[in-house]
Amino acid sequence: MQRVAAEPLDILRTRTSAKWRSFPPDVLPLPVAEMDYPLAEPIAHALHAAVDRSDTGYSSGSRPVAEAFQGFAATRLGWDVDPARVTCTADVSLGNVEVLRRVTQPGDGVVITSPVYYPFFDLLPEAGCAVVDVPLLGGIDEGWSLDLDGIDAAFAAGARAMLLCNPHNPTGTVPDAPTLAALADIAARHDVTIVSDEVHGPLAQPATPYTPFLTVSDAAREHGVAVTAATKAFNLAGLKTALIVTASDRGDRVRAAMPYEVEWRMSQFGAIATIAAFREGGPWLDGVLASLDDNRRLLADLIADELPGVGYRMPDASYLAWLDLSALGWGDDPAAYALEHARVALANGPRFGAIAGRGHARLNFACTPEVLAEAVTRLGDARVSPVE
Known part of the structure; x- marks a missing residue:
């Protein structure tokens, strides 16, 4: 290699x-x-070409990015994505907030799993939600895992959503498919939503491939919304583009309820770079x-x-x-x-x-x-x- x-x-x-x-x-x-x-050279070439043709206007919407992601997801991630079920926006954090705003009421609890990407502690209040911390089980010696019983109890006590970090930042843990399927069953039992932040997914090592949450079961597709981007895998954080992905009518209603401007916050250069990354960056x-x-x-x-x-x-x-x-x-x-x-x-x-x-x-x-x-x-x- x-x-x-x-x-x-x-x-x-x-x-x-x-x-x-x-x-x-x-x-x-x-x-x-x-x-x-x-x-990556294909990304640099695409951006240089955009500058050469003065292609610095508004992005043309989600569809071109979604179609590029469809191919990438299928070949690299084993994920069958319908481009019609993708809404793009500026970045993953913004996407997480906008989804949470649609699936919770002000003051609702949302589960996170410390130690976890620290902006999560700010994103929940931004969305009008309260932090419900259910720490990971385990540690450095034995590895980490989701506390499914603790998450179940948090939902039983009234939490209405979970912001899942898949793969997990900062531990680098990749939850396996049975664990995610069990989490989906818990979400279905309580009729709550799992918002799965999957921006680190393409950076899973080949021996431990990550499992997209929406692929594990019908319950996951019904109760899950995935938010992802090329930004971490291809080092494009400054070129604001992310994808909100659903796989059910319930999820589609979440995207449909978002304000018009959510999609228009995507950067034109971000869209160009993301398409090049997904198509040619492998x-x-x-x-x-x-x-x-x-x-x-x-x-x-x-x-x-x-x-x-x-x-x-x-x-x-x-x-x-x-x-x-x-x-x-x-x-x-x-x-x-x-x-x-x-x-x-x-x-x-x-x-x-x-x-x-x-x-x-x-x-x-x-x-x-x-x-x-x-x-x-x-x-x-x-x-x-x-x-x-």
């Missing part, structure tokens, strides 16, 4: 995105979920997955050598490592210590859940092996004795 090589620091520091403008130049920035790989994505596989394994070796006692479980999807740094004695928020004393920026663990994230941090390993090694070496050099 031909790997895609990440770009060197001198090139990366010319970028103006958040990852490269949020920290001083002596800091290795590994918190933001942006990859350091060069843009070989590049395969190379990125191979490079990420190398790096997740390298990280395990580096931690064993430089940071003994730090907990790390290789993620099955994406490029984010969830680290238990408690043994280092760096407090509840070890990312703050790492930034000050190691000049390595990590994502702050407690933001992913005040209890589940305590003593943890998230590290982005979509970088060169040299940057990854330097980051772990710096962290190792900053070790202190554990707090008594």
Whole structure:
């Protein structure tokens, strides 16, 4: 497999995105979920061609993107998507909020599963909902899983929806089909909605492919809405485009109830880039997955050598490592210590859940092996004795 090589620091520091403008130049920035790989050539070509023809007007709607995704989903994800059941919008977070607004009433509880992508804690209030946290079961040693009994109890107590992270960020866990089918049965029993954020799905490793929620059962298709994008897999976060996908009349009514402007928030360049990614980006994505596989394994070796006692479980999807740094004695928020004393920026663990994230941090390993090694070496050099 031909790997895609990440770009060197001198090139990366010319970028103006958040990852490269949020920290001083002596800091290795590994918190933001942006990859350091060069843009896939088919995407770059499509964007350059759009500029050459001054194609900078409004996007032409969901259908072209939906049709490109239909082919990608069928060949890579085993997912039969009907383009007529897709509404595009600006990004996955916005899509999650708009779906939740349609399926809940103000003040309704919505289940999330900490440690979880920290904007979820803000998206629910934005949608007018209350956070109902049902933490994942397990941990780094044994792996994580959904607490199905806890989720069932939360719905029985009145929660009206769940915002599912599939695959899970930050743990990199990929729920299997039986687990998702059981979750769908619980949703059907309580007549609630599962909003499945699947933006990391195409970044699942081949040995642990992700299962799109809408594929697992009739109950999932009836009670589920999927929100996804090319943005994580192809590093297009700044080119605002996402897809809201349904597979039932019930789901279609959710999309139909959305304001007209939801679809018009999609970016023209985002649509162009997303179509190119879904149609022609497969070989590049395969190379990125191979490079990420190398790096997740390298990280395990580096931690064993430089940071003994730090907990790390290789993620099955994406490029984010969830680290238990408690043994280092760096407090509840070890990312703050790492930034000050190691000049390595990590994502702050407690933001992913005040209890589940305590003593943890998230590290982005979509970088060169040299940057990854330097980051772990710096962290190792900053070790202190554990707090008594």
